[in-house]
Amino acid sequence: MTGTLNQNSKQLLKHIEASLSAFQSSNRPFRILSSSRTTETAAAPLPKTLFILDSSYNPPSKAHFALAYAALAGPSAQREPKPHRLLLLFSTQNADKAAKPASFSQRLxxxxxxxxxxxxxxxxxxxxxxxxxxxxxxTSPYYVGKSQAIEACDPPAYPSKPNHVHIIGYDTVTRLLASRYYPDHHPPLSALEPYFCAGHKLLVALRPLSSSENMQDAGSQGIDEQTEYIRKLGEDALEAEGFKREWAAQISVLEGEDLGSAIGISSTAIRNAVSEEDWTAVGKLCTPGVTTWLKEERPYENSSQDVEQKSKMS
Structure with missing residues (x-):
């Protein structure tokens, strides 16, 4: 897919569908579909740090942009060995998200x-x-498996074997560290040992109050409470459940200007705005390239109707 991004939307979608189909029939757990350069300089040295932004991208928004930008351009970038590289990662077997309303090809x-x-x-x-x-x-739905899939890629996707730094939200880290998701491991959080023992890290974006449609995990915790949760990981807060104290040093808070306001963007609000053709609202919530795509392809035309129908049925 490299070099195809300047195609019009129809050509690009057709190319992506072919690339995705080839990946799904290959039985491989990971594949890079496309790459981009931030400068016109000669090829960069092989990365020592791979920042990974993993999402359902339904659709990509300014929240995704803010997370990636903060990781690469903010204070967090100074703490990780250079050269840096960014991977926008999409799972075709996401554990929590259905394959609609936008198809996998449209999201890619x-x-x-x-x-x-x-x-x-x-x-x-x-x-x-x-x-x-x-x-x-x-094809992996879980963080440990995703990093293992990247590392096991043959031929190697990243021959320099960079450290992985997953950029995640606070509600995601609370799920990642929730024992109920690892019933086959004893103690449950020992399931995370391959990830942390490989030296990989988590970069956590704290969530402002009332910032998301999906607040069931973060609840009503404020910034101070979220910070305290992460700090206590180094004080044996989850040791009985298999989390090792030394792993806490591999979990840090993402910092960046205007990060809090961007993280509060609702993907449902974007889909409804597209359905209602409210392009002013879409432009406030999505980057210019994504906004243009949404106007051309309209992948969420029935979103409002679906929401209304579900409401009537409940």
Whole structure:
């Protein structure tokens, strides 16, 4: 898919459908579908740090942009060994998200537009160093498995074997560290040992109050309470459940300007705005490339009707 992002939407979607079909029939757990450069310099050295933004991208939004931008252009970037690389990762067997209302191919196409927007903006602040950006797909639904799939890729996707830094939200880290998700491991959080013992890290974006449609895990916790939760991981808070105290050093808080307001974007609000053709609202919630794609392809035309129908049935 490299070099195809300048195609019109129909051509791009057709190309992505073919690439995705080839991946799904290959029985491989991971594949890079596309890459972009942030500068026109010669090829960057092989990465030492691979930032990974894993999402359902339904659709990609300014929240995704803010997370990736903060990781690569904010204070967090200074703590990780360079060269850096960014992977926008999509799971075709996501554990929590259904394959609708937008198809996998449509989401990957929108990820391509997000990648272009990110490359342009990151290139402005990291002018003297290239940061490659990849779009990748995996069949694994879980974080430990995703990193293992990337590492096991043959031929190697990243021959330099960079450390993985997953960029996640606070509600996601509470699920990741919830014992109920690991019934086959004793103690349950020992399931995370392959990830942390490999040296991989988590970069956590704290969630402002009332910032999401999906607040059941974060609840009503404020920033101070969320920070305290992460701090206590280094004080044996979850030791009885199999979390090792030393792993806490591999979990840090993502920092960046205006990060809090962007994280509150609702994907449902975007889908409804597209359905209602409210392009002003869409433009406030999505990057320019994604907004243009949504206007051309309209993948959520029936979103409002679906919501209304579900409401009537409940």
């Amino acid at each position: 196409a929108m990820m391509g537009r997000l990648m272009e927007d990110l490359a342009s903006e990151i290139g402005k602040v990291r002018k003297d160093e290239n940061v490659d950006i990849d779009i990748g797909v995996t």
